[in-house]
Amino acid sequence: MSINYYNTDFFRLQDKTLCIEKITEETIDDIKYLVAYVNRIKTDSFCVECGSTSIVVNSYYVRTIKYLDIAGYNSLIKYNQRRYKCKDCGKTFNEKTNLVERHSTISNLTKVKLLEECRIKQSFKDVGKRLNLSTTTVLNEFKDHLSISRNKLTEILCFDEFKATNGEIKYAFILGDPLSGEIVDILPSRQQEFLYDYFNKVSDEERFNVKYIIDPW
Ligand SMILES: [Zn+2]
Structure with a gap:
């Protein structure tokens, strides 16, 4: 039986070693999805631990990825x-x-989009709605992203906040550089004591800059 391979560009898959075997339309929990069945054409050739080339396929696992x-x-997918x-x-x-991280149920591309969306003033719930993700998923990804090390405070600093509709985080506070558009840091609170503590930990030299x-807004 010949398999009709779809072009991976259709789903804009960045991992070009992947191929789409078929695309179907499926309804899951009353939501209509375009579902791409994907696998990798080439096999890996060596062990990530010891470098040996004596590796065999042990099992297959179908992962469902938003x-x-x-x-x-x-x-x-x-x-x-x-x-x-x-x-x-x-x-x-x-x-x-590079399609998806281990244990994750959303694609890496979706994560990038999620963080981009979080830069726009809107609730976590709205971000979730736009990307068809639960508010909890959005919050968790966002919190993971909080652990990134902050950039240096810039001469002009822009304070921005956005509102979470539920979860532990009520407001997130974003420090940005309005000139470059880069995020300096994302903080889980806008409360005065929190901000006081936060800025207190920054060196005088950097703060006075x-x-x-x-x-x-
Ligand atoms: Zn090995």
Whole structure:
């Protein structure tokens, strides 16, 4: 039986070693999805632990991954991922891909989009709605992103906040550089004591370098 391989560009898959075997329309929990069944053409050639080339495919696992919408459709990727076993050291490991992180149920591209959306003033619930993700998922991703190290305070600093509709975080506070548009840091609170503590930990030299604070709204 010949398989009709779709072009990976249709889903804008950045991992070009992946191929789409078929695309179907499926209704899951009353939501219509475009579902792409994806697998990888080439196999990995060495063990990530010991470098041995004696590896075998141990199992396959179909992962369901939330993906960005396509032409107005919510979309999912069903990725048939290989799991290898090294015959020399015995380690088992997943096939490499930049489509999705280990244990994650949303694609890396979706995560990037989620963080971009969080830069716009709107609630976490709204971001979730736009990306067809639960508010909890949006919050968790956002909180993971909080752990990034902050950039240096800039001469002009812009304070921005957005509101969460539920969850532990009520407001998030974003420090940005209005000139470059870069985020300096994202804080989980806008409360005065929190901000006081936060800025107290910054060196005097860096703090005194800030000349203007802008509230964009
Ligand atoms: Zn090995």
